[in-house]
Amino acid sequence: MRTGNAVLLVGEVAAPHTAVIDRVLKPHLYAAAGIEWYLLVDQESLIVRLHQRQGDHYLERATTKRGEVLELTEPVRATIRPEELLP
Structure with a gap:
């Protein structure tokens, strides 16, 4: 989302x-860019981490x-x- x-x-x-x-490189780059929130969906387990x-x-805020x-x-x-995120 962009404002x-x-x-x-x-x-x-x-x-x-x-x-x-x-899980390693992209979060580092996103944090360096100042992006406040990062949502990660694990395709295999369907665990969503905010x-x-x-x-x-x-820091993980919700799972x-x-x-x-x-x-x-x-x-x-x-x-x-x-x-509902993946087929």
Whole structure:
């Protein structure tokens, strides 16, 4: 999501063959770019993790798995059901 010139939230779907890039490199680059929120979806387990930037890294703020619901109130309002994200 983008407002003006600021990216508020970036989402990533981590696949097994890109796991290191998706879980290590990209979050580092997103934090360095000043992106406040990072949402990571694990393609295999359908676990969704919401992270918030803390300086130059991210801290996990919420975790949701298949059958659960993640209700976001910031940076946007959204309801996320992991099983509905991927076919």
